[in-house]
Amino acid sequence: MAGQILLIEDEPNIAEAIRFLLGRDGWQVTVLTTGQGAIAEIARLGPQVVILDLMLPVRSGLQILTDIRADPATLDLPVLMLTAKGQERDREAAFAAGVSNFMTKPFDNNEMRAAVRALMGGT
Amino acid sequence: MVAALSGSKLRARRMALGLRQGDVAQAAGLSASYLNLIEHNRRRVPQAVLARLASALNDTPEAFADGGGGAALDDLRAVALAWPTAELARADEFAQRFPGWAEAVLAMHQRSLAQEAAIAAVNDRMSHDPHLSANLHEVLSAVASVRSTSVILAETDDLEPEWQARFMRNLDQDTARLAKGAEALVRYLDSGGQIDAQGSASPQEEVEVWASGLDWQIAKADIPSALSAPARDMARALQGDVRADHASLPDAAFRAALAVHGPDPLAIANALNAAPFAAFRRLAFAPDLGLGLVACDGSGTLVLRRAVAGFSLPRFGAACPLWPLFTALAHPMQAIETVVEVGAASPNAPRFALRGFGMVSHPAGFGGPGLRRAMMLIIPAGAGAAPALGVGATCRTCQRTPCPARREPSILAGATVANSGPNSGPNSGL
Numbered sequence: 001m002a003g004q005i006l007l008i009e010d011e012p013n014i015a016e017a018i019r020f021l022l023g024r025d026g027w028q029v030t031v032l033t034t035g036q037g038a039i040a041e042i043a044r045l046g047p048q049v050v051i052l053d054l055m056l057p058v059r060s061g062l063q064i065l066t067d068i069r070a071d072p073a074t075l076d077l078p079v080l081m082l083t084a085k086g087q088e089r090d091r092e093a094a095f096a097a098g099v100s101n102f103m104t105k106p107f108d109n110n111e112m113r114a115a116v117r118a119l120m121g122g123t
Numbered sequence: 124m125v126a127a128l129s130g131s132k133l134r135a136r137r138m139a140l141g142l143r144q145g146d147v148a149q150a151a152g153l154s155a156s157y158l159n160l161i162e163h164n165r166r167r168v169p170q171a172v173l174a175r176l177a178s179a180l181n182d183t184p185e186a187f188a189d190g191g192g193g194a195a196l197d198d199l200r201a202v203a204l205a206w207p208t209a210e211l212a213r214a215d216e217f218a219q220r221f222p223g224w225a226e227a228v229l230a231m232h233q234r235s236l237a238q239e240a241a242i243a244a245v246n247d248r249m250s251h252d253p254h255l256s257a258n259l260h261e262v263l264s265a266v267a268s269v270r271s272t273s274v275i276l277a278e279t280d281d282l283e284p285e286w287q288a289r290f291m292r293n294l295d296q297d298t299a300r301l302a303k304g305a306e307a308l309v310r311y312l313d314s315g316g317q318i319d320a321q322g323s324a325s326p327q328e329e330v331e332v333w334a335s336g337l338d339w340q341i342a343k344a345d346i347p348s349a350l351s352a353p354a355r356d357m358a359r360a361l362q363g364d365v366r367a368d369h370a371s372l373p374d375a376a377f378r379a380a381l382a383v384h385g386p387d388p389l390a391i392a393n394a395l396n397a398a399p400f401a402a403f404r405r406l407a408f409a410p411d412l413g414l415g416l417v418a419c420d421g422s423g424t425l426v427l428r429r430a431v432a433g434f435s436l437p438r439f440g441a442a443c444p445l446w447p448l449f450t451a452l453a454h455p456m457q458a459i460e461t462v463v464e465v466g467a468a469s470p471n472a473p474r475f476a477l478r479g480f481g482m483v484s485h486p487a488g489f490g491g492p493g494l495r496r497a498m499m500l501i502i503p504a505g506a507g508a509a510p511a512l513g514v515g516a517t518c519r520t521c522q523r524t525p526c527p528a529r530r531e532p533s534i535l536a537g538a539t540v541a542n543s544g545p546n547s548g549p550n551s552g553l
Contacts, residue, residue, distance in 0.1 A: 011264050011267075011268060013268040013272065013293040013296065013297055014264065014267055014268045014271065016289070016290075016293060017268065017271040017272050017275060017290070017293070018271070020275060020286060020290075021271070021275065024279075055260065084259075084260050084263035084264050084267065105263050105264060105266070105267030106266045106267035106269075106270040106271070107267060107270075109271055109274050109275065109278075112271075
């Protein structure tokens, strides 16, 4: 069974490009366009990796990440934070909240694919 | 160039004639804000401008000229005061022996002050401007999508026609969005804080620029359609307040109370049985008094700013926590007055009397929250020997050190966080 990825991204065209890229690599990608219901979707889907935009409607990526790390079931879930806000303080805040990796937009497609592969355990 | 002291003479003459600043500025072909800076000795007066102002005031330029270089010497001494290694006692000798060098030092000092002001403004915008941040985010998001999508199109040899069509459509959408976002960004940066047709400035800024252009005489003004819809709503609300202020504090009664009590909003409000905030606005918006005003809501956010020369107000973000505005916010219904000096610590630092007052309202009655609001009147004060509290506009551009209330280091050269010991660094607030 292909590895499951939950992509939480409110920019539909970016989400579509990522879904295509990772789908071609064999991953199963589910897209959420707001932060609402993210935790419930993670519990339902059981993804191996979450790709999380920092600035989301309803709930921010940092809030969602904090909830993920607060739940013992998802304490070690790999999370790749993706954001147009590349300032150092955002990066520091994301790592302080327990993010696994951090990429800024605009991103390199191959770097994105490599980052996901690494979070999947190098498979 | 004529030295700065001319400004005080011009102001005194205008007030003696009972003329409004805006009227004199118009007669001399100047903006009211520029004349305001001149009158408060914040700008030097070129001879040609002085001649026009003198004509508008029915006098000769000589009547307003400073006495033969005395003010230039004062300026030079002020520069020396800011540099402990400069030989203050020999300023006269320096100016006489090396007039060209003295002029160069003064010019560099003025340029330095102007650059500091520009840095402060740009930093304020870059750090706190939510509109700039939103514009940049929009552009970066569009660029991210374009880049990722175009690479897919260029490098995927076996792309299915359906995906190809979808990505081409996305590219079309994103490039249009990118062009629009880039235009908005350029417009916004070009506007330099002014309003543009698309309302790039915040609604509050739009209202303040509009009101400032009218020297805050907005009671009977038309609200321009060029303002954004939110700004027009805010302008109408402010205009409603101002009209109510005039109704509760009519001109003759207000002037009579002012003559008795001076710029004391609480005494004036009490004398005329008016609301305290009405008296604050009435005083601050009077065109001939040269007073400033800030108001904040319960979060401490500045919701109204009327600037006064020499007292910088942050355009965005948090203000100086030492302002009595915030003391008044925390202690409603108490008159809080503090004499302050602003800018870098110096014997010549401009002084102001700041009068703050806070209130709590319950617009929804017992069932609703109490809403705090505070106002602070900014009154230029003359030099004095009594100690004054050093304040700034906001920590990032304030050069005062040490400061127990500092949140973060200043970006301006020479300013450092002065706290020391185990808690060295900005006050954590904890």
